[in-house]
Structures are given as C-alpha cells and as structure tokens.
C-alpha cells in the first residue's frame with residue numbers, strides 16, 4: 406500500500422512518517438501530497454497565537470477535550486522555534502496536553518520553525534493539508550509565542566484566536582498593533598489572576614477603535630481549570646457561520662491558495678534557474694561584488 | 710534535500726519527580742542541533758509510545774532516577790515494538806545499577822548513562838547510533 410493510501414485508511418504511523426518527509430522536503434512527499442490534496446477541505450482549521458506563556462497549549466488542550474466530547478476528531482500542530490544558532494529545538498507544548506493522550510481521536514504533532522519567521526514552520530501548510538485529508542474534523546495550530554503580529558496563521562486558519570493574559574507588562578502595551586488585524590476571537594486567559602478586568606477593558610477599548618465587519622468577541626477563560634472554553638468554541642462557531650454566510654470562507658481559501666501557488670512557483674522557478682545557470686550566476690556574483698557590474702542589469706541578462 | 714535533524718522524545722516515565730537530568734539532556738541535545746520533544750513528568754509507557762509514533766522520532770530518551778527502570782523500560786520497549794516502531798532507538802539515563810544494564814541492553818536499549826556523564830558523550834553516542 407502506498408503511504409497516502411495508508412493515511413487515508415487511518416494509519417497514524419503513516420501520517421506521522423509523511424509529516425517528517427514533508428518537513429525534510431524529501432522527494433516522495435510531493436507525490437503523496439498531490440494524491441492527498443483533493444481529499445482535504447473538510448476540516449475546520451483554527452489558529453491559536455499570542456505571547457509566550459499566555460496559556461495557548463493549555464487552552465488548545467481544553468478545547469480539544471470539548472471537541473472530543475462533541476465526538477469530533479482533533480489534530481493539533483504545535484509549533485516552537487528552532488534555535489538560529491544550533492538548528493536544534495525544544496518542543497514543549499505536549500507538556501500541557503497530557504490529558505489528551507490515550508485518545509485515538511486526537512493526533513498531536515510538534516513542529517520546529519526551522520528558520521521560517523512569522524510563527525509557523527515552513528511546512529505547516531502542507532502538514533495541514535495532509536492532516537485534513539486524513540479526515541480530522543478539527544485542526545488546531547498553535548504558533549510560536551512570539552508576541553508579534555503573526556500574519557501567517559491568519560492566512561492559514563479559518564478562525565484565529567489571539568490569546569492574551571493579564572500582567573504582561575502594561576496591559577495596553579501588551580496588546581500590540583496588528584493583533585486586531587489577525588484576531589477573529591480574542592481570548593483573555595488567566596482570568597483568575599489580578600488585573601484580568603483591566604486587561605479585558607483595555608482590549609475592549611482597542612476593539613472599539615477598530616472598524617471591522619466581523620464583531621470580534623472577547624472571551625475570558627481560565628484554561629487551567631477549563632473555564633470559559635465552551636464560550637470560546639461557541640465564538641469560533643459563530644465566526645465560522647459568519648464566514649460561510651458572507652462567502653468569507655471561499656475568499657479566505659482563494660487568498661490562501663493564491664499565496665501558496667506564488668510561493669511554490671517562486672521556489673520552483675528559482676531552483677530551475679539556479680540549476681540551469683549555476684556558472685553564469687557565479688560569474689555574475691564576482692562581477693557585481695567587485696563593482697564591475699551592477700546587480701540590476703546582471704539579473705536582466707541572466708533571465709533573457 | 711534540506712537538513713533532517715534527529716528527532717528525540719525525552720520522557721520521564723512513572724512517578725519519579727527528578728527532572729533536572731531530563732531538562733539538562735533536552736537542552737544539550739537541542740544545542741547539538743536535534744529537535745527535542747519534551748513531554749514532562751509522569752508519563753505512562755503508553756503515553757510515551759504513542760507520542761513517539763505521532764512525533765515520528767528517531768530516539769526515545771528515558772530518564773529514570775526512581776529505581777523503577779526494570780519495570781518501566783521493558784514495557785516501553787514492548788509498546789514501541791507493538792506499534793511497529795522497531796527503528797526507534799531507546800536511550801536510558803538516571804540511577805541505574807551496573808548489574809541492571811546488560812539485561813536492559815539485551816532488550817534493545819541502545820545505551821545507558823549514569824550521573825556525571827558528560828553531555829558530549831551522550832550526544833556523540835546518539836549521533837553514532839542514528840547516523841543520519
């Protein structure tokens with residue numbers, strides 16, 4: 406049986422192995438991806454982002470439990486940063502997802518960014534496509550806790566949660582510009598801690614200044630105790646319905662695919678170009694580095 | 710083909726709360742360029758084997774200082790085999806009396822490291838065993 410047939414028949418080991426091949430950009434992964442892609446498109450894709458330590462993993466774990474109670478299968482992709490110095494990574498999100506183990510309806514995969522910026526790993530899109538084809542009902546993606554506006558996740562997910570917590574320095578300052586552009590649902594986690602009310606008020610103030618068509622809800626949660634999680638899930642469902650009613654879903658999908666095609670085409674053209682013109686490129690580098698030529702006319706010439 | 714880092718699951722099975730060694734190892738392996746999935750304390754053998762499958766790791770590293778290795782390690786080995794993870798290599802660290810090491814190795818444990826082992830030695834041993 407091929408790898409993709411095994412995956413479609415529910416073989417989790419095959420799924421895990423294909424994810425590795427995709428991450429390592431092994432040639433076999435392309436054929437499997439091509440075969441699996443048409444089988445996807447059914448999963449609900451939820452992004453979870455926010456500053457380090459705000460409780461993303463804890464919340465994801467609690468949400469997964471809630472989806473399981475509703476008999477939905479759940480895949481979790483948890484991204485952590487690769488060290489730029491050593492290329493290694495410690496992927497620690499599973500620590501908070503202990504309760505989910507032993508459940509066949511949950512699949513958790515940790516991914517390192519491997520040099521990609523923006524809070525996701527380079528291969529996250531592909532991994533989502535494969536997990537989707539494998540038939541999971543809900544896919545949750547936890548980004549790196551970078552605390553900056555994570556645009557990539559908003560492009561990939563149908564609904565993006567931004568998780569905040571009280572006491573991240575000054576409450577207003579903790580809410581960075583740009584986050585409102587990507588949040589479909591704002592979560593104030595650790596609502597049990599002092600300063601929660603002030604933080605919620607600050608968030609509400611920020612939202613009043615924003616003029617978005619979708620009214621971004623704010624949910625207070627205590628993820629560590631499972632409190633407020635049902636409300637988060639209800640808010641996600643409302644957002645999903647909103648997208649479906651306003652052609653937002655298909656529009657998001659078109660935008661995502663456009664960006665994916667651009668990236669794929671760019672990578673492919675560049676690798677073909679380099680393969681065909683390696684010597685000319687080397688010579689051009691010398692000429693430009695020694696200021697005998699300029700980079701603009703050199704590129705023009707190389708692409709003729 | 711781009712790089713393929715060695716993926717390692719570092720786990721603490723059983724009720725043993727000594728986690729310094731596991732954290733030291735996790736950091737050392739990261740600094741050696743490996744991707745380390747750290748699962749935290751109180752993992753059952755079932756949790757460890759399932760995480761090894763989902764994460765498609767090359768190595769499972771167990772840290773046991775409680776003395777329960779003779780009960781826990783065989784269970785982990787059995788479950789890994791049961792899931793078809795025959796290629797996954799298992800390393801053990803912690804407090805393991807010398808006389809317990811040969812039977813553990815006979816079960817398929819790749820190597821066992823006690824207190825005071827330099828992390829360079831451990832990194833080298835894993836690299837040599839996996840040889841990617």
Ligand code: B12
Pocket residue numbers: 719724725726727728729730731733734769770771772773774775776800801802803804822823824825826827828831
């Ligand atoms: C610090 C310590 C504690 C701390 C732990 C803090 C923590 N969060 O880790 C505290 C005070 C909490 C503690 C408590 C207890 N401890 Co204590 N503790 C120690 C001590 C002194 C050092 C352990 C340590 O951190 N070493 C530093 C790290 C870096 O070394 P390491 O873990 O050995 O790791 C190295 C290698 O073993 C190896 N390695 C380890 N893990 C892994 C994993 C992999 C994959 C690889 C490749 C290698 C590897 O590489 C590391 C680097 O060289 C040891 C004695 C000793 N000298 O080992 C006793 C010791 C482990 N404790 C012991 C005991 C009995 C206890 C208690 C039961 C005491 C009690 N009666 O309350 C409790 C139990 C706690 C619990 N819940 O499990 C005994 C265990 C006896 C046994 N196994 O037969 C020991 C051996 C002391 C003794 N001689 O009696 N302890």
Ligand SMILES: Nc1nc2c(ncn2[C@@H]2O[C@H](COP(=O)(O)OP(=O)(O)OP(=O)(O)O)[C@@H](O)[C@H]2O)c(=O)[nH]1
Pocket residue numbers: 456457458459460461462463464498501549550594595596597598626627628629630
């Ligand atoms: N007080 C309180 N603590 C919480 C709550 N939710 C999570 N925590 C704690 O916050 C810490 C961080 O939680 P994680 O879920 O690991 O946070 P994270 O955002 O995934 O962290 P990174 O992935 O490292 O960015 C842990 O110690 C949790 O137990 C909560 O609702 N209240």
Ligand SMILES: [Mg+2]
Pocket residue numbers: 461462463497498547
């Ligand atoms: Mg996390």
